[in-house]
Amino acid sequence: MPKLTIEELEKLRERAKKATFLRETTDYRAKITVHMGTCGIAAGAREIMNAFLQELQARDITDVLLTNSGCAGLCSREPMATIEIKGQAPVKYVDLTPEKVKQIFEKHVLGGEIVQDYALGIGSEKTDY
Amino acid sequence: MEEKTTPTRYRLHLMVCAGTACVSNRSFEIKEALEKELKKQGLENEVLVVTTGCNGFCERGPLLVVQPGNIFYQQLTVKDIPYLVEEHFLKGRPVQKLMYTPPEEKKPIPVLNDIDFFKKQVLIALRNRGLIDPEKIEDYIARDGYRALVKALTQMTPEEIIEEIKKSGLRGRGGAGFPTGLKWEFVRLASPANGGLKYLVCNGDEGDPGAFMDRSILEADPHSVIEGMVIGAKAIGAQQGYVYIRNEYPLALKRLTLALEQAREYGLLGKDILGTGFDFDIKVARGAGAFVCGEETALLASIEGRLGEPRPRPPYPAQRGLYGQPTCINNVETWANVPVIINRGAEWFSKIGTKTSKGTKVFSLVGKINNTGLVEVPMGITLREIIFEIGGGIPGGKEFKAVQTGGPSGGCIPKEKLDLPIDYESLTEAGSMMGSGGMVVMDEDTCMVDVAKYFLSFTQDESCGKCTPCREGTKAMLDILERITKGEGTEEDLQLLEDLAVSIKETALCGLGKTAPNPVLTTLRYFRDEYLTHIRDKKCPAHVCRDLNVYTIDEKICLEVGHGCDVCRRNCASEAIIGEKNQPHRIIQEKCIKCGVCYDVCKFGAVKVD
Amino acid sequence: MSQQAFEPKLVGFLCNWCSYTGADLAGTARMTYAPNLRIIRVMCSGRVDPQFVLKAFQEGADGVLISGCHPGDCHYQEGNYKALRRHRLLSKMLEQFGIEKERFRLEWVSAAEGAKFQKVCNEFTEQIRKLGPLSWNGGKKNE
């Protein structure tokens, strides 16, 4: 590693921040929860999780929180994911596939437009996330 | 430099504490188990395991904090890992049984920030604790590391840096609390002899029993110390720095050495730092663990390879220090504070704390307290807040008796002073001192004479032996305390003890000697009765001083409750207990060696100690 | 002349400072030594011109002694070294003339060495006595 100049240090800082933002950021624009109960995993939730991760990585997004939770109770419609945009009501998507994930991610997470086709329903409460 | 692709995106960062306390609780095994288990579950690309420096809540180690979310897992064992990985990291169900439950409560607290221990802390010196891997410079840089350095090197003159530090009100965290900016100014204005260099030293020789602030900072965030030192070097005009660190801190030594290498590699140390033309490098000097080497002149002598003993001041190191040159010597914690002050400004810093003592102070909270560990609190916080809110009070529902601050040089503060706001002046006023931040909590089972004896035996043992009062005086005081705890003390002894303590405090050569009588002086001041009980009644109220204990068996309880179980007799090594099964037992006092075994083995409370 | 009756005629060139004084000492110390040596005083053994030696042999000398100060002790610093060099060369030349080199001797005798002078003198006389007369006319026309 050659010696840094000040500009290079700042660039390095930017990159390092992206690698570690998870540890600090509490202020997310959106939160994606993949439901990963035994039922979800059996139905392919891992793939869904990976698909979301890839989307985040590919677009280098740091203001969206991706997390998992246990079974949401509707095992027959797994894999499921809940998407919460800050200030809006959470939306549950069901019967997901990686392709659907892509669309949902682009339209809903990035665009803010709910993909009604895949959505199970929209919650009434609003999230503070 | 080649641009790298965006870093791998993980879903979770698992921050495993790898401070010395957790390491000795096998946290590295936890880490390995985690990695193994994650791989098994195919999560290695989703979940990242990070080793961090000391989290502070050492009582509960090994610790794991899950990010995002700040979920706090504690007292982990390797056996817990497969379950934890599957449940939480795979299935998203946080594991409650591994979370922290405060004593006398039922419900666990999942999030770190909600735990009392962490709630009241204000992190400046420990700002990166649990958030970075100390062995990765990138992690430090991500947390605004070396930003203050850039500012100091490019936007500030040395005078401005010193002015900023002066305005911040930062005072030496090593004990005496000398204003840091003023010290820097002295060194800046001093001219080196014979065209030599000025030196800058980081005092990492932490010797107080039960104190581990410096170790923790060096282990958790070595770069913050390095950055502080480079800024200091710029301010005073030094080109060579030393970190004096105990060789018995292998982990801190390793991480510091690694950090220095990384900083050098990145051009943050050495020649032409960040292309600004400023040269400064740091060497590591390892100490052999003599307490007196924490005294600055002894420390400098030790770096020079001479006998580690203090020399009279003046001249102060700022005038004639290392190799006879002006030397700025500050404690680890002080250096770690510097980058933050430069980054956030003196004004911000000086808002924290009291009128005379600004910022925060790291304390190591140990002794009879629920939450032992490392805490960083703002100056001005009361002892009560630290002990009862952060520290969670005294275990076993026992009564708080005193807190010993400032290590062997400090004094014991009784419960009447619990509401004392902590700063340099108030502690000195109370007969103790800030010291480097040791805080030993004592409960009702503690004998204050014994405590004084303990600390004095430590200073007596660690005295370099150079000056008469410290060498001979501490020994003489210890002899008196020995006599008192054996029931052989007289009231003249007490007078002599007090005279000695005052005289040593007044005439000893260095800080070690001058403060060595503090534990005796404060216990005499606040717990004189206890001394008198030892002397007059030949009794130790806390039953700690064994020679003063008298063991007896309550024959009624022995017979009626215990039915003369005979366990005590069988366990008595000196055959001092007579009695047969189903009969009451009795202790022959002449034979009793006061070992206390009978007291410990009696299940019925028939053995009494007085 | 029988061999027993042969009394060699010897010529000695003695330097003024050492050997001549040494001879004087031998005399004042009443040491007896062979009367065969006839002494010519020179200021320094370095003054001894090879001609003198040849002249002496020519005139009928059976042996010639040059005696000077010990090396390093020369009153004139280095005259005796020059005598030494000349002695070496002249000895070779004398051999070519048919004169035994034993007949030409160089000795270092200091002013304190009266006894040594005595010894040298006696030895040299005996040596030449054994060698017998020289009878060398040195190329001088027979008279």
Place this chain on the structure above:
Amino acid sequence: MIHLTIDGKKLEVEEGTTILQAAEKADIHIPTLCFHPLLEPYASCRVCIVEVEHQGKKELLTSCNTLVREGMVVETASERVLRARKLNVEMLLARAPAAEPVKKIAQELGIEKPRFEIKDPQEKCILCGLCVRACEEVVGANAISFINRGQEREVAPPFGEPSEACIGCTACAFFCPTGAITYEDLYGRQVIHEELNLGPATAIRVPIRQAVPMVPFIDEDACIHFKTGNCQLCVKVCEKEAINHDMKEEEIEIEVGSIILASGFKPFDARRIPAYGYGRFPNVITALEFERLVNASGPTGGKILLANGQEPKAVGIIHCVGSRDENYNEYCSRVCCMYSLKFAHLIREKTEADIYDFYIDMRCFGKGYEEFYHRLLHEGTKFIRGRVSEITDIPLTPEEEGKLIIRVEDTLVGTVRRIPVDMVILATGLEPSLDHNEIAHIFNISCSQDTFFLERHPKLAPVSTFSDGIFLAGTCQSPKDIPDTVAQAGAAASEALALADKGTFELEPITAEIDEKLCAGCQICVSLCPFNAITYNKEKHISEVNDALCKGCGTCVSACPSGAAQQKHFRDLQIMAEIEGLFID
């Protein structure tokens, strides 16, 4: 200048003065233990504490290292000071009850017995560090240091092993205020100064008390500075600033007209006669050692004592040690008889001892000498004529037990006798000085058979040498006593003076000359001349002799191929004629 008050006295002292120094100026005594004016303050004993009031703050400070400040008010014996000082001294007394300086201060402070535990009643070391600092600061050897901590602290060389760094200078013992360090303790490195040893006691000394000039010198072999480059304490204490270690021996050329050699003698080394046991028996001493012993400024203050400090009951004086002996020197050293008689007289005067004088012949040739001999005969000195064959300590009879026995053939009685004595004085003879031969070489003079310098003529020129302008005086020429030496020295001085007075110098007439007509200009003579007396005249193409430089050796003459060079009075023709003359029977 700084103004301060010490014990009510107003003082004005220079900046940079310590309180201790200031107090000393005001004649105020502050007790100290670890302080030494030649060493940096160490401030470890904490006995010199004083109470200082400065800018409204009153504190106890050590006076040895605290510098004075304007307006300081110092109390050296306030109640607070005394209380603390007393405790510190009391503690030191408990540590080192045998340390005299501590005892003294303790007494001054009214401490009778320490209240603290005494570990070793014989302990003297107070850990003041003077020895360690002397070794570091003064000597620069760093051979000793403190080891261990606290109560276990002690002074020792590295690892407690004899230190290679120790140069055996004993500075540590010198600085030790309590006598805790002794020479012998230094791991056998220290040579104990023998009672009768004439060797150096200190690096700076006058050679002997009667030395002329009476000026001290630095013995480079003993001086610490020349070993370690440090120390230079003498420079610090010399108020006249007369000491300069950088001074080197230098060669000074002085042009003179004449030189008087008075290079003296050396005494015969009595070790060369093993049978006399010198060096083996401590009570066999040489004449010079005896001379030192009886000297009032000597090691015993002039008392005649044996090595064990007792007075001898019988003393033997042996004459002609190394003189009149074929094995050593054949000549008579001339002075021994008379000084032996003097010794006998002194011993008679100062002790009750029997005196035996073993002589070959009594040589009392000078004025009043014979009379002195007679006086001694009357005083009862026993004169035994005979050469002593052996001195032994192996007794044959009970009387000889513990004595030195002198075996001698008494030639007057004709028997071999064994005489037990306590002390034997060897009347060692005189020998030319050590650099005698070197001097002879430098001045190009001869030595006589006895190896002393040779005079030009024993009767006609007894102080001249064969080198013009060089004269002899004293024992370099032959053994002689003081009157003779003085006489000869006077003569030598007159000879030299005569030359100087005359203003002219007579040259030997025997110089070389070069006949201009015959000289071919070959320049052989030029290169041969050891005195550069011949120069080549380029104009005339001939060589020319400078009469003033020519010493007349004639080397050039014998080398001249053309016969142009001739020596006055020793012309070729003259010598040839001489040779011819030899053979005219």
